[in-house]
Amino acid sequence: MIKGMKTLGLKRKILEVKDLHVHFYTYAGVVKAISGVSFEIYEGETFCLVGETGCGKSVTSRAITKLIESPGKIVKGQVLFYRDGSPIDLLKLSDEELRRIRGREIAYIFQDPTAALDPLYSVGYQIAETMVAHNTATWKEAFRRAVDILKSVLIPDPEKRVKNYPHELSGGMKQRVVIGISLSNKPKLLIADEPTTAVDVTIQAQILDLLRKLRQEEKMTLLLITHNMGVVAEMCDRVAVMYAGKIVEIGTVHQIFKNPQHPYTKGLLKAVPNPLIKIEKLESIPGTVPNLIFPPSGCRFHPRCPRKLDICDKKEPPLIEVEEGHKVACWLYVK
Amino acid sequence: MPEPLVRVENLKKYFPIKGIFFTRAHVKAVDGVSFEIYRGETLGLVGESGCGKSTTGRLLIRLLEPTAGHVYFEGKNIFKLKGEELKRFRRKAQIILQDPYSSLNPRMTIFEIINEALEVHNIKVPDKEEFIVDWLRRVGLERHHLYRYPHEFSGGQRQRIAIVRSLIIKPEFVVLDEPTSALDVSVQAQILDMLKEFQRELNLTYLFISHDLGVVKYMSDRIAVMYLGKIVELAPADELFEKPLHPYTQMLLSSIPIPDPEYALKKPKVKVIGEPPSPINPPPGCRFHPRCPRKLDICDKKEPPLIEVERDHYVACWLYAKK
Numbered sequence: 001m002i003k004g005m006k007t008l009g010l011k012r013k014i015l016e017v018k019d020l021h022v023h024f025y026t027y028a029g030v031v032k033a034i035s036g037v038s039f040e041i042y043e044g045e046t047f048c049l050v051g052e053t054g055c056g057k058s059v060t061s062r063a064i065t066k067l068i069e070s071p072g073k074i075v076k077g078q079v080l081f082y083r084d085g086s087p088i089d090l091l092k093l094s095d096e097e098l099r100r101i102r103g104r105e106i107a108y109i110f111q112d113p114t115a116a117l118d119p120l121y122s123v124g125y126q127i128a129e130t131m132v133a134h135n136t137a138t139w140k141e142a143f144r145r146a147v148d149i150l151k152s153v154l155i156p157d158p159e160k161r162v163k164n165y166p167h168e169l170s171g172g173m174k175q176r177v178v179i180g181i182s183l184s185n186k187p188k189l190l191i192a193d194e195p196t197t198a199v200d201v202t203i204q205a206q207i208l209d210l211l212r213k214l215r216q217e218e219k220m221t222l223l224l225i226t227h228n229m230g231v232v233a234e235m236c237d238r239v240a241v242m243y244a245g246k247i248v249e250i251g252t253v254h255q256i257f258k259n260p261q262h263p264y265t266k267g268l269l270k271a272v273p274n275p276l277i278k279i280e281k282l283e284s285i286p287g288t289v290p291n292l293i294f295p296p297s298g299c300r301f302h303p304r305c306p307r308k309l310d311i312c313d314k315k316e317p318p319l320i321e322v323e324e325g326h327k328v329a330c331w332l333y334v335k
Numbered sequence: 336m337p338e339p340l341v342r343v344e345n346l347k348k349y350f351p352i353k354g355i356f357f358t359r360a361h362v363k364a365v366d367g368v369s370f371e372i373y374r375g376e377t378l379g380l381v382g383e384s385g386c387g388k389s390t391t392g393r394l395l396i397r398l399l400e401p402t403a404g405h406v407y408f409e410g411k412n413i414f415k416l417k418g419e420e421l422k423r424f425r426r427k428a429q430i431i432l433q434d435p436y437s438s439l440n441p442r443m444t445i446f447e448i449i450n451e452a453l454e455v456h457n458i459k460v461p462d463k464e465e466f467i468v469d470w471l472r473r474v475g476l477e478r479h480h481l482y483r484y485p486h487e488f489s490g491g492q493r494q495r496i497a498i499v500r501s502l503i504i505k506p507e508f509v510v511l512d513e514p515t516s517a518l519d520v521s522v523q524a525q526i527l528d529m530l531k532e533f534q535r536e537l538n539l540t541y542l543f544i545s546h547d548l549g550v551v552k553y554m555s556d557r558i559a560v561m562y563l564g565k566i567v568e569l570a571p572a573d574e575l576f577e578k579p580l581h582p583y584t585q586m587l588l589s590s591i592p593i594p595d596p597e598y599a600l601k602k603p604k605v606k607v608i609g610e611p612p613s614p615i616n617p618p619p620g621c622r623f624h625p626r627c628p629r630k631l632d633i634c635d636k637k638e639p640p641l642i643e644v645e646r647d648h649y650v651a652c653w654l655y656a657k658k
Contacts, residue, residue: 052519052520052521053519170610172610173610200383200384200546200611201383201546201548201587201590201591202383202586202587202590202607202611203607203610204590204592205589205590205592205607206607208592209607227519227520228592229520229594230549230591230592230593230594231592232594233592233593233594233595233596233598233599234592234593234596234599234602253596254596254597257594257595257596258596258597267521268520268521269594270524271520271521271523271524272520272549272594273524273527273549273550273552273553274549274593274594274595275548275549275552275576275588275591275593276576276593276595276598278573279553281528282524282527282528282553283524284521284522284523284524284525284528285521285524285525286525288489288491288492288522289489289519
């Protein structure tokens with residue numbers, strides 16, 4: 001079976017983002033960080049948001065549970081979370097209601113584990129705290145469970161480690177603890193924002209292995225945010241490629257890697273040196289990522305696009321389906 | 336074999352960890368490495384953070400003084416150079432650093448930054464401005480960029496400015512210390528191709544330091560793999576990827592995420608055991624033995640020598656050495 005196909009047959013949505021807009025009001029002007037992002041995630045799959053710095057992938061993932069702080073603001077859009085089949089709009093909930101969902105039904109893992117952990121508390125306390133805060137355990141029980149959680153994220157000697165403070169652990173271990181915290185309430189959806197960017201490649205392999213194992217055991221849905229095309233290929237079922245605050249292409253991992261359609265996706269795939277292939281010359285994308293205070297008119301990729309048409313700088317291309325489950329926003333494919 | 340441009344012999348660098356009254360311990364960042372770099376080639380140096388690859392790069396152009404060992408550049412020991420001779424060496428050996436945000440002085444214009452390199456090395460050209468503009472054009476920048484300040488440029492553009500500053504004085508040997516790690520992939524490809532072009536054109540010799548194995552493979556003729564201050568394997572780039580011998584190299588290669596979903600399914604898996612230990616008290620014998628899936632009895636007792644097991648393919652592992 002081709003990777004990613006299984007999720008297409010079994011269509012049970014868990015999350016649906018509709019026409020999301022997030023702006024940042026800075027001194028220099030209004031940064032339109034995300035402009036009209038829509039996608040859905042199905043139960044049990046690993047969905048990836050991939051793109052370069054500043055494309056809006058992290059902002060999108062944070063906006064899902066309103067984790068956007070001033071000067072940022074969610075200007076428009078809906079985030080539907082499907083609880084036992086019926087949708088609720090997360091953006092309409094009060095802070096208190098959202099807090100009950102965040103950390104329990106939707107959990108996060110961020111890039112930097114050192115910033116995610118409090119240096120003044122033992123890791124055991126921090127894991128237990130998550131459970132107590134959501135009333136899923138008493139303190140006593142939570143501490144006991146913290147040991148099991150450390151064991152499940154493959155930390156050696158968990159009985160001793162549970163009393164350790166963050167500074168006593170290596171970067172890889174800290175990230176495991178953060179994963180442990182996020183899993184403590186058995187969330188339905190886990191959002192991992194560049195979980196392996198701060199660690200070395202061998203540790204990255206361990207963490208990715210762990211996430212894969214936990215996803216299967218706990219039957220979680222995973223939203224993975226990354227800039228690394230290799231991680232996408234190894235982890236994901238479906239992928240959305242983002243550029244300058246918009247989704248330019250979306251499809252199964254197979255469709256995106258074997259049959260990319262958007263010139264940006266094509267360029268991105270050719271710019272990554274694959275160590276298994278002999279490459280004479282890397283193909284680079286000319287120019288740089290645009291300024292989102294004054295984004296380019298029409299298609300935001302047109303100033304860098306090798307196949308620009310006349311219409312590209314005038315009108316924005318719609319996201320249209322080119323084959324089953326494969327959508328592209330590019331005038332080349334609009335009839 | 337031609338005479339190497341750079342020859343490194345048993346190079347060591349220990350950093351002291353100061354206690355209240357005296358030195359408590361040493362971080363053995365580089366602990367006895369030997370290799371050669373030939374004129375016109377690119378030697379890749381890979382390893383994880385803390386393995387000593389950047390320290391090695393800095394020692395090679397004498398930004399650091401070694402604890403022990405020698406580096407010969409064109410046959411001369413660089414740690415014995417003085418006065419005019421040292422200055423000549425400084426012109427010939429340059430470095431390009433990872434972070435173009437901290438390697439350019441924010442209070443100087445681009446013209447001043449590049450001109451400083453020319454002044455320091457007493458390079459006389461008829462029209463300085465024209466000369467610098469000419470170089471800026473080669474990296475895709477324009478005349479109107481000349482009197483701007485670093486903060487007005489993107490990361491990729493800053494790295495281009497850093498490249499011009501290093502190459503305009505016509506060096507022979509350039510240490511590239513993770514030159515694209517701070518950049519996005521689309522910009523990374525531009526910089527890598529530019530560096531390759533300059534190498535051909537100016538006959539440069541590169542030491543390319545990176546933790547990204549895909550990038551190192553693309554750039555290098557030969558690759559040295561470092562682990563905890565030692566070189567564990569050294570081989571031609573293609574051979575290292577096709578036939579890695581050291582168990583650490585095998586683990587490292589199998590850890591790289593490959594941008595190909597079909598390959599990802601059938602990829603050979605080498606399980607990663609544990610994490611790299613601290614370089615303050617490295618394990619005895621082979622430093623990799625606590626994590627090695629193929630450990631022998633001798634491994635925790637005696638250090639394996641770096642030996643040539645096939646033509647140009649060196650490895651430091653008891654599996655391949657005669658005890």
